Amino acid sequence: MTLLVNDPGAFADEALAGFAAAHPDDVRIVHGGVVRASATPAGQVAVVLGGGTGHYPAFAGWVGPGFAHGAACGNIFASPSASQICSVARAAENGGGVVLGFGNYAGDVLHFGQAAEQLRGEGVDVRIVTVTDDIASGPADGTRLRRGIAGDLPVLKILCAAAEEGRALDAVERAGRKANAATRSLGLAFGGCTLPGAGRPLFTVDSGRMGVGLGIHGEPGIEERPLPTADGAADLLVDGVLAERAEAAAAAGGSDRITLLLNGLGATKYEELYVVHRRVVERLTAEGLTVVAPVVGEQVTSLGMAGLSLTVTFLDPDLEALWTAPAATPAFRRGNLAPRPPRTDDPAAGARTPPVVPGDSASRALGARIAEALGTVRDTVVAHERRLGDIDAVAGDGDHGIGMRRGAEAAATAAEEAVSLGAGARTVLGRAGAAWSERAGGTSGALWAAALTAFGSALGDTGAADAARIAAGVRAAVDAVQRLGGAEPGDKTLVDAAVPFRDRLEAALPHHSCAAAWADAAHTAARAAEATASIAARRGRARAHGDRSLGTPDAGAVSLALVVSALTPYFRQEKH
Numbered sequence: 001m002t003l004l005v006n007d008p009g010a011f012a013d014e015a016l017a018g019f020a021a022a023h024p025d026d027v028r029i030v031h032g033g034v035v036r037a038s039a040t041p042a043g044q045v046a047v048v049l050g051g052g053t054g055h056y057p058a059f060a061g062w063v064g065p066g067f068a069h070g071a072a073c074g075n076i077f078a079s080p081s082a083s084q085i086c087s088v089a090r091a092a093e094n095g096g097g098v099v100l101g102f103g104n105y106a107g108d109v110l111h112f113g114q115a116a117e118q119l120r121g122e123g124v125d126v127r128i129v130t131v132t133d134d135i136a137s138g139p140a141d142g143t144r145l146r147r148g149i150a151g152d153l154p155v156l157k158i159l160c161a162a163a164e165e166g167r168a169l170d171a172v173e174r175a176g177r178k179a180n181a182a183t184r185s186l187g188l189a190f191g192g193c194t195l196p197g198a199g200r201p202l203f204t205v206d207s208g209r210m211g212v213g214l215g216i217h218g219e220p221g222i223e224e225r226p227l228p229t230a231d232g233a234a235d236l237l238v239d240g241v242l243a244e245r246a247e248a249a250a251a252a253g254g255s256d257r258i259t260l261l262l263n264g265l266g267a268t269k270y271e272e273l274y275v276v277h278r279r280v281v282e283r284l285t286a287e288g289l290t291v292v293a294p295v296v297g298e299q300v301t302s303l304g305m306a307g308l309s310l311t312v313t314f315l316d317p318d319l320e321a322l323w324t325a326p327a328a329t330p331a332f333r334r335g336n337l338a339p340r341p342p343r344t345d346d347p348a349a350g351a352r353t354p355p356v357v358p359g360d361s362a363s364r365a366l367g368a369r370i371a372e373a374l375g376t377v378r379d380t381v382v383a384h385e386r387r388l389g390d391i392d393a394v395a396g397d398g399d400h401g402i403g404m405r406r407g408a409e410a411a412a413t414a415a416e417e418a419v420s421l422g423a424g425a426r427t428v429l430g431r432a433g434a435a436w437s438e439r440a441g442g443t444s445g446a447l448w449a450a451a452l453t454a455f456g457s458a459l460g461d462t463g464a465a466d467a468a469r470i471a472a473g474v475r476a477a478v479d480a481v482q483r484l485g486g487a488e489p490g491d492k493t494l495v496d497a498a499v500p501f502r503d504r505l506e507a508a509l510p511h512h513s514c515a516a517a518w519a520d521a522a523h524t525a526a527r528a529a530e531a532t533a534s535i536a537a538r539r540g541r542a543r544a545h546g547d548r549s550l551g552t553p554d555a556g557a558v559s560l561a562l563v564v565s566a567l568t569p570y571f572r573q574e575k576h
Contacts, residue, residue, distance in 0.1 A: 001194040001201070002303055008197025009406060012053035012075045019060055023330045027063050030091045030348045032084025034060050035070040038340035045163040045172045046070065046092040047099045049156055050085060051108060052077040052441065054193075055216060057331030058152055058300045065337050066327030067160045068101075075406060076195055076303075077217040077399050078441030079107035081449075083434065085115035089124070091347040097125035097169040101156045101176060103148025104130040105217075107443035110484060114446065125169055129176035131155045133185040133311060136213025136222050140244055143181075149216050150263040150300040151183040154313040154323060157332070161322035179319055181251035186240035187309030188233060189214035189221050193266060193302050195398065198389075202398040212236070214309075216265070216302045217397035220548075230272070234279035237310035242287060252314035257290045259313050259323055264298040267306040273297065280310060293324050299332075359424015359461035366465055367428035371415035373570050374432055378408040380566040381559065388555050395537055395549035400444060404559050407440030407448055425465065429456025444556055447481045447494065454480035467514045471506055478502045492535040492549065494556035501525035501564055515571040522565040529557035 005011055020029040027034040033050065040046060049059040050072030059071040070092035074080035079102075080088075089098050100116060102108045109130065116126040132143050133151025148155075159176030167175070189211040192201035195218070202218035205211055210228075211221025228236065249255060262277045264270070277296045284291055292315060300309075315323060326335030359367060381388075381404045389401030414435035418428045429452045437449030458473035459465055465473075478498045487493040489500075504524040508517035532554040 002196045002198075005196045008195070008402070011196040012073065015053060015056075016060065016073050019056075019330075026328075026330050027060065028343065028347050030070075031087040032080055033070060033072040033088040034063055035088060035091045035347050036063055036065070037342055038065055039343050040069055040092070040094045041166075042094055043096045044094060044166060045096040045099060045169050046089070046094060047101060047156075047160045047163045047172070048072060048085065048089045048092055049101045049152075050074070050080050050088070050112070051102055051105075052079060052217070054303045055300050057298070061331030062153075062156065062160075062329050064327065064329030065340050066164050066325060066334070067157060067329045067332060069160075069163070074441035075403070075439075077397050078403055078445065079105065079111045079443070081438040081441055081445060082111045082114035082118060083438055085112055086118050089115065089119055089126075093124060096163075097127070099127045099129055099159065099163065099169070099172055099176065101129045101159055102131070103152055103216075104132045104144075104146060105148070106485070107441065107446060110443060110446040111437070111441070127169060127173040129155070129159055129173060129180065131180055131183075133180065133183045134213075134215070135184050135186050135240060135244060137215070140247065147215055149185050149187060150261055150309045150311045151180070151185045151313070153261050153263075153295065153299045153332075154259055154311060155179045155183055157327065158313075158319055158322040161325040161327070164325065165322070175318070175322060178251060179313060179322075182248050182314040182319065183311060184241040184244050184248050185309055185311040186212075186237050187214040187216075187221075187263075187265070187307060188212055188237070189265070189305060189307035190227070191267070191306035192220065193218050193305040195303070195402065198398075202393050211307075214265075214302075214305075214307055215397070216300055217399070218302060218305065218393075219395075219397055230275045231279045233308075234276045235283065237276075238280055238283040238287075241310055241312045245287075248312070249314045252316040252319055255314050255316050256288055257292055257315045257320060258284065259292050259315060259320075260284070260294045261299060261309075261311040262294070262296045263300055263309045263311065265305040265307040265309065266298065266301040267304050268308050270297060273308060276308065284312075292320055293334075356418060356421040356423045356427055357461070358422035359427065360463070362464040363424030363426075363459075363461050364419075364422060366425040366459065367415075367423050368419050369570065370425055370428050370432075371412070371419045373567055374408070374412040374415045376566050376570075377563050378405075378412040380562055381405050381408040384559070384562055388559055391552055391558060392555040394552045396555070399442065400555040400559065403440045403442050403444055407436035407445050410435040410439035411448075411452065424461030425459040426456040426461045429453065429459070443485065444494070444559075447485055447556075450480040450484045451477035467509050467517075470514060471509055474502050474505055490535060492532050492537040492554045492557075494554070494560045496532050496535070496554060497525040497529040497557035497560040500528040501560070513571075515568070518564075518571045519568045522561070522568055525561040525564050529553055529561040532557045
């Protein structure tokens with residue numbers, strides 16, 4: 001359980017600040033994460049890793065010579081925002097291009113993808129390598145659907161070593177992709193973790209039982225089994241990862257040389273891990289495999305989760321050389337590296353937010369009303385935070401409520417600041433969306449940011465809002481969510497409430513006042529959200545536990561319905 005907490009909402013920021021203060025010779029803190037304190041040679045490819053807080057040493061603990069050039073750090077179990085990723089990448093890049101490396105989760109894919117597009121627009125050559133090692137989260141013929149868990153360590157270490165060696169951007173990307181194809185992981189959970197400030201764990205496992213196929217964001221296993229002995233657990237893990245031996249070995253040229261990571265998830269400590277490791281090595285040796293430079297310990301954790309995972313990476317000569325190459329980071333040290341000169345520039349220096357271009361008088365008035373409405377959204381989300389988290393915890397990681405609260409609070413504050421600077425509706429919503437994404441992180445952060453930004457673009461910074469512009473804004477917002485997230489009705493996401501809301505609003509507006517049409521559409525959204533209880537999840541982290549979600553509505557759909565319902569009073573005084 002996470003016991004030492006000040007403000008739960010500030011936990012991630014305070015943890016990062018403390019980490020940077022503990023390792024001033026290794027890292028420098030920048031907006032959104034950390035970068036190396038040492039200088040990077042001109043023209044060297046910069047590798048920026050990232051993900052949510054709660055996995056230490058991943059990802060900030062791996063920043064340093066021989067490993068990563070920077071790490072973007074999101075909130076607890078939530079992806080860093082695109083602006084955070086861009087900030088870290090700009091501070092790390094030194095003329096050789098950038099590779100972004102992260103686990104395959106919907107929020108990370110969205111935010112790192114957005115960041116890559118933004119950086120490319122600035123003239124930086126950017127590549128993406130996602131880790132997909134978790135055999136429990138997708139079929140052998142659908143590895144692109146799989147999550148990234150403890151395989152992050154070998155895959156990203158090999159990726160970074162290729163950059164450190166001075167390889168060109170294409171070659172660095174190829175090394176990372178080859179390492180990922182050669183890596184398989186499986187995990188076991190004995191108990192769930194507790195989010196900072198929460199009173200109970202995200203899930204529990206009955207005494208004498210264990211979850212098989214856990215995630216690293218507090219997700220339970222995909223099935224439960226009786227708790228075995230240490231050797232029994234080792235056998236289960238080895239049998240699981242070697243079930244795809246042929247495919248993984250083929251990626252490394254048919255090699256019988258491997259490395260392994262026996263990873264503790266936070267509460268399962270070293271003596272237990274070493275007991276299991278003893279049997280793991282016996283089994284792998286009996287299978288004719290040679291283990292090279294194994295790692296036993298905590299590398300990809302899940303706060304205080306009780307559990308462990310086994311990762312195996314097959315090694316051809318090139319992958320082996322990269323895996324065993326020297327590295328010097330706060331949490332991963334291997335071999336010897338010559339001292340590097342310190343950075344002499346200010347890595348935190350970067351582009352500032354552009355100044356507000358004032359809207360006309362009508363749009364400024366609309367912007368002020370939007371800021372007031374976002375305050376209501378904030379209050380509504382805060383009131384329902386626990387319920388949203390409980391819904392999400394059934395088949396996800398339980399962070400939807402806290403993520404929505406963080407995003408809504410940041411959006412309301414940003415909107416008020418924009419109004420004070422004379423912003424019109426588009427600028428108010430654009431800044432609110434950026435703040436929502438920045439503070440909430442995760443999939444919902446990206447999607448709500450896209451929705452607010454798109455709605456603002458439809459309203460513009462001139463003129464008031466009539467029924468037609470409101471309908472256009474809603475359509476633009478829903479289109480942006482579907483385009484960015486890729487979900488369709490029936491996937492058990494917020495789209496299952498958003499699409500019926502949009503369609504009902506458009507159908508009602510020609511025949512009713514804007515207030516009546518909005519209220520009718522909000523009721524439709526609420527009914528649609530509750531109806532998602534009968535759907536098995538098909539996207540996001542809950543996909544691996546799709547049937548577990550039956551009987552419970554989707555947290556994203558419920559939050560969408562709550563928000564649009566709360567906004568109904570803002571249309572009762574409008575005349576359209």
